[in-house]
Amino acid sequence: xxxxxxxxxxxxxxxxxxxxxxxxxxxxxxxxxxxxxxxxxxxxxxxxxxxxxxxxxxxxxxxxxxxxxxxxxxxxxxxxxxxxxxxxxxxxxxxxxxxxxxxxxxxxxxxxxxxxxxxxxxxxxxxxxxxxxxxxxxxxxxxxxxxxxxxxxxxxxxxxxxxxxxxxxxxxxxxxxxxxxxxxxxxxxxxxxxxxxxxxxxxxxxxxxxxxxxxxxxxxxxxxxxxxxxxxxxxxxxxxxxxxxxxxxxxxxxxxxxxxxxxxxxxxxxxxxxxxxxxxxxxxxxxxxxxxxxxxxxxxxxxxxxxxxxxxxxxxxxxxxxxxxxxxxxxxxxxxxxxxxxxxxxxxxxxxxxxxxxxxxxxxxxxxxxxxxxxxxxxxxxxxxxxxxxxxxxxxxxxxxxxxxxxxxxxxxxxxx
Amino acid sequence: xxxxxxxxxxxxxxxxxxxxxxxxxxxxxxxxxxxxxxxxxxxxxxxxxxxxxxxxxxxxxxxxxxxxxxxxxxxxxxxxxxxxxxxxxxxxxxxxxxxxxxxxxxxxxxxxxxxxxxxxxxxxxxxxxxxxxxxxxxxxxxxxxxxxxxxxxxxxxxxxxxxxxxxxxxxxxxxxxxxxxxxxxxxxxxxxxxxxxxxxxxxxxxxxxxxxxxxxxxxxxxxxxxxxxxxxxxxxxx
Ligand SMILES: Nc1ncnc2c1ncn2[C@@H]1O[C@H](COP(=O)(O)OP(=O)(O)OP(=O)(O)O)[C@@H](O)[C@H]1O
Ligand SMILES: [Mg+2]
Numbered sequence: 001x002x003x004x005x006x007x008x009x010x011x012x013x014x015x016x017x018x019x020x021x022x023x024x025x026x027x028x029x030x031x032x033x034x035x036x037x038x039x040x041x042x043x044x045x046x047x048x049x050x051x052x053x054x055x056x057x058x059x060x061x062x063x064x065x066x067x068x069x070x071x072x073x074x075x076x077x078x079x080x081x082x083x084x085x086x087x088x089x090x091x092x093x094x095x096x097x098x099x100x101x102x103x104x105x106x107x108x109x110x111x112x113x114x115x116x117x118x119x120x121x122x123x124x125x126x127x128x129x130x131x132x133x134x135x136x137x138x139x140x141x142x143x144x145x146x147x148x149x150x151x152x153x154x155x156x157x158x159x160x161x162x163x164x165x166x167x168x169x170x171x172x173x174x175x176x177x178x179x180x181x182x183x184x185x186x187x188x189x190x191x192x193x194x195x196x197x198x199x200x201x202x203x204x205x206x207x208x209x210x211x212x213x214x215x216x217x218x219x220x221x222x223x224x225x226x227x228x229x230x231x232x233x234x235x236x237x238x239x240x241x242x243x244x245x246x247x248x249x250x251x252x253x254x255x256x257x258x259x260x261x262x263x264x265x266x267x268x269x270x271x272x273x274x275x276x277x278x279x280x281x282x283x284x285x286x287x288x289x290x291x292x293x294x295x296x297x298x299x300x301x302x303x304x305x306x307x308x309x310x311x312x313x314x315x316x317x318x319x320x321x322x323x324x325x326x327x328x329x330x331x332x333x334x335x336x337x338x339x340x341x342x343x344x345x346x347x348x349x350x351x352x353x354x355x356x357x358x359x360x361x362x363x364x365x366x367x368x369x370x371x372x373x374x375x376x377x378x379x380x381x382x383x384x385x386x387x388x389x390x391x392x393x394x395x396x397x398x399x400x401x402x403x404x405x406x407x408x409x410x411x412x413x414x415x416x417x
Numbered sequence: 418x419x420x421x422x423x424x425x426x427x428x429x430x431x432x433x434x435x436x437x438x439x440x441x442x443x444x445x446x447x448x449x450x451x452x453x454x455x456x457x458x459x460x461x462x463x464x465x466x467x468x469x470x471x472x473x474x475x476x477x478x479x480x481x482x483x484x485x486x487x488x489x490x491x492x493x494x495x496x497x498x499x500x501x502x503x504x505x506x507x508x509x510x511x512x513x514x515x516x517x518x519x520x521x522x523x524x525x526x527x528x529x530x531x532x533x534x535x536x537x538x539x540x541x542x543x544x545x546x547x548x549x550x551x552x553x554x555x556x557x558x559x560x561x562x563x564x565x566x567x568x569x570x571x572x573x574x575x576x577x578x579x580x581x582x583x584x585x586x587x588x589x590x591x592x593x594x595x596x597x598x599x600x601x602x603x604x605x606x607x608x609x610x611x612x613x614x615x616x617x618x619x620x621x622x623x624x625x626x627x628x629x630x631x632x633x634x635x636x637x638x639x640x641x642x643x644x645x646x647x648x649x650x651x652x653x654x655x
Contacts, residue, residue: 375523
């Protein structure tokens with residue numbers, strides 16, 4: 001597969017200015033989303049789902065809705081992660097640049113010739129529908145049937161312009177028997193920005209998808225990211241989320257198992273400091289039988305930071321022999337910090353195995369004592385325990401450059417706490 | 418170099434205002450092994466924790482001196498760096514933390530540290546190399562934990578080892594291997610040992626110089642090796 005090992009500096013890019021096309025692409029699919037949205041009431045903080053969401057600030061930004069920005073398009077920018085990539089997609093303030101090796105097809109969707117792959121309805125998240133209705137850009141990335149990509153595809157979303165709302169939208173289709181990994185990095189924030197990215201992923205029969213999401217926005221940005229992963233028969237999915245940045249950082253994960261014998265792993269590490277609010281909503285929906293979904297979210301909060309984990313496992317009728325696990329563990333590192341954890345099960349089928357567990361608490365004093373009694377000073381002991389807490393997940397990140405970057409982000413957070 | 422010895426005088430320890438250790442005194446000299454035997458709940462683990470300076474174990478009275486230095490109120494990590502090593506009754510598991518992390522966090526020099534070869538230590542303690550590379554005690558069996566703790570003792574070195582029921586969870590071979598390794602440190606480096614135990618089988622390997630009977634927070638009787646066997650026959654209510 002040497003052909004796929006493109007070094008980034010060699011990428012010959014296609015540069016597309018898509019803003020001028022907005023009117024053009026407002027076809028049926030987009031219209032439908034806009035109609036759905038107009039029927040849906042704006043989220044308010046009185047709804048449980050948006051209780052901690054700082055929604056007032058978010059919606060004042062939607063009020064100033066303005067798609068796109070005016071920063072200079074920068075094709076020569078170094079990628080945020082080192083290494084070789086099979087493909088790269090860069091979206092900065094609405095300017096798009098992409099390239100892919102053999103086996104990757106990247107195209108604009110959301111026009112009448114090329115409708116979206118995924119249906120929506122009014123039970124979907126407000127900002128999912130919002131992105132479907134108003135995303136200035138919608139791209140589909142297809143990993144073609146049978147292709148096994150060695151190097152990851154890097155998707156970078158960066159926001160620099162001020163008072164800009166960006167609703168980038170991507171589809172990833174892993175065709176039958178294909179295998180690839182995607183690294184999505186969201187950074188920046190500009191002025192008072194709101195990002196509402198939507199990523200919809202279809203993993204077809206026998207395909208294997210590893211998707212890593214790193215949210216490292218500036219401290220004043222707000223981000224509401226929606227990811228929907230639909231897993232078909234015999235497919236394998238690993239989704240990793242890493243949340244470090246933003247003033248308000250929300251991730252809603254919808255995992256839908258629509259085929260038999262799926263193996264889905266969902267992992268997250270998040271670390272909040274200062275007055276950050278990190279908000280996670282997860283759904284593990286088993287529609288087809290004999291599949292496994294295994295979720296583990298680990299978070300730490302320091303200073304006055306607050307985190308929320310709220311998850312639901314749904315086993316629908318007919319999804320017999322499902323195995324679903326949901327675990328959330330949180331370290332609360334200072335008296336002003338807070339973590340909420342609400343795991344839930346909704347099981348409508350017998351003969352399934354499900355478990356959920358959650359924990360919120362300070363660093364275990366027994367662990368501190370252990371390390372101190374081995375001559376480790378208390379600051380170092382604390383650092384080792386917190387880093388160790390995340391290692392259960394970070395050590396499984398297949399891409400070593402991403403792994404070391406996450407390690408550095410954790411270390412950096414620790415300095416300020 | 419100051420004379421190597423541990424002196425504890427009239428130690429009183431309270432947990433949540435409740436006095437558990439009530440006037441404990443002992444003198445241990447370089448190369449000596451002292452055994453402490455006593456009924457459940459008499460305060461042996463409390464005593465060991467207090468010597469190690471564990472939070473919540475308030476020393477209300479008395480004094481602990483190691484090699485002439487008063488350590489009664491030092492923080493735990495400084496006691497450890499001063500040469501006290503505790504193997505707990507139930508060693509903690511530390512997810513994502515490794516032996517190497519502990520080794521890297523050590524101060525560069527110490528008067529009791531001896532450079533040792535990891536492979537050789539592993540084989541003398543009977544521990545699998547793979548295990549020593551795993552997160553500390555995570556998923557270890559009871560016996561593996563005790564072997565792993567002993568490995569750390571031999572690698573980090575110490576002046577005084579506090580062994581709180583080292584024998585629990587160890588099978589016969591493990592007990593022998595671990596005890597022999599510690600005995601060698603006693604003979605070769607003058608390691609001092611306070612071994613808390615309920616059974617003479619550990620003491621057959623670790624041959625103590627003195628056996629103390631410890632009841633209700635203090636020593637009530639001291640004797641030689643024979644006392645351990647006698648206690649095993651008669652129990653504490655003689
Ligand atoms: N953290 C604690 N809070 C309150 N009481 C405690 C605490 N730790 C120990 N104790 C009490 O102190 C007493 C002594 O306990 P300790 O564990 O020291 O006994 P021990 O002699 O080591 O017993 P064993 O032989 O069973 O190990 C017990 O009554 C115990 O319940
Ligand atoms: Mg005890």
